[in-house]
Amino acid sequence: MLKASGAYVFRPNGSFPIRSDRQESFAVLSGPVLDEVHQQLNPWISQITRIFKGKEHAEVEFTVGPIPVDDNIGKELITQFTTSMKTNKTFYTDSNGRDFIKRIRDFRTDWDLQVNQPIAGNYYPVNLGIYVQDSNTELSVLVDRSVGVSSLVDGQVELMLHRRLIHDDTRGVGEALNETVCIAGSCEGLTIQGKLYLKIDPIGEGAKWRRTVGQELYSPLLLAFTEQDGDNLSNFQSSTFSGIDSSYSFPNNTALLTLQELYSGKILLRLAHLYEIEEDKDYSAMASVELLKLFPNKKIRKVTEMSLSANQERAEMEKKRLAWKVEGSTKETKVVRGGPVDPEKLVVELAPMEIRTFFIEFASLQTVPEAENQAAT
Known part of the structure; x- marks a missing residue:
């Protein structure tokens, strides 16, 4: 028996465009910082498309909800971006925000796919984004939250924005995916708001933007404020601060995941390479992070590489690695990885897509004298 869409099951019975029963209203706002187009499709769907001056991408802010279910029909709302690109059934989605996986509509590399659910069978979860490309152009769409995405038509990208359903999918929750907010005894469905980021690049040029802006979305700047009296700002000792050596630039293809x-x-440090092999002609190269310049005011006593989850030393983990029994060729694909950390130079190498985890112990928490610090670097 076919199950209804619910918390776990995605099984739509078709795609139906939402048409307004009146002429859509929109407003265009222009200013020195950005330009915006405000659109109100109906009482429960609106969006703002904005372009910041100096930015090369567009930002789409959507507001959806409460999704009406007075007709006793659940709804799963998507948005589509359509181009004339010849994408040959192919699109790319991220895997846990890291490498992008090639997807081919109605196809699996490991088995002959019997297409029973042409919509759900081609949907994939993303944390970072999706892109499509042809022989000349790439269209990238980044997200600010985990969503489902697909490309059901060549040149088209679609993203799931909101769902409100009225039937349980019998997968254990025991209730329909019909979340509501109740205020003073009055209940209505959830209203959600989010942002999408779009950019068009020449073929092979989109990775820099996807990785750079994707990292900004994942780790936005943290604003900090002071209670200092405005009349006494002159007493504020320092308006700027950097924890790393002022002459050092963190590699553009590297991210500090954990500090x-x-x-x-003693600290836990986790570093990651942001690019895949051959993803970008400039940044898909070995990266190096200099720990002495990352912690210029500390004296590093010991660096120990750990497993990814930091629950055991990497050397011990390697000793416990399982030796699998295989049929056919036992030849393994050579994997490029960063080398051991020299205890004197203290430079961490990162190969494309590599993540490395370390325990770092400092000799003391006192500031290293300037002369000694210069000698160490």
Whole structure:
């Protein structure tokens, strides 16, 4: 028996465009910082498309909800971006925000796919985004939250924005995916708001934008404020601060995923390479992070590489690695990885898509004297 769409099951009975029963209203706003187009499709769907001056991408802010279910029909709302690109059934979606996986509509590389659900069978979850390309152009769409995406028509990208359903899919929840907010005894469906980011690039040029803006979305700047009296701002000792050596630039193809103090004098450091092999002609190369310049005011006593989850030393983990019994060729594909960390130079190498985790112990929490610090670097 076919199950209805619900918390776990996605099984739509078709795609139906939402048409307004009146002429859509929109407003165009222009200013020195950005330009915006405000659109109100109906009482529960609106969007703002904005372009910031100096930016090369468009930002689409959507507001959806409460989705009406007075007709006793659940709805799963998507948005589509349509181009004339010849994408040959192919699109790319990220895997947990890291590498992009090639997807081919109605096809699987490991088995002969019997297409029973042409919509749901071609949907994939993303945390970073989706892109399509032809022989000349790439269209990239980044997201600010995990959503389902697909490309059901060549040259088209679609993203799931909101769902409100009235039937349980009998997968254990025991209730329909019909979330509501109740205020003063009055209940209505959820209203959600989010942003999408779009950019068109020449073929092979989109990776820099996807990785750079994707990292900005994942790790936005943290604003900090002070209670200092405005009349006494002159007493504020320093308006700027950098924890790393002022002459050092963190590699553009690298991200600092984790910096956590475990206890006094010991930290957990996790570094990641942002690019895949051959993803970008400039940044899909070995990256190096200089720990002495990352912690210029600390004296590093010991660096220990750990497993990814930091629950054991990497050397011990390698000893426990399972030796699989295989049929056919036992030849393994050579994997490029960064080398051991030299205890004197303290430089961490990162190969494309590599993540490395370290425990770093400092000799003391006191500032290293300037002369000693210069000698160390």
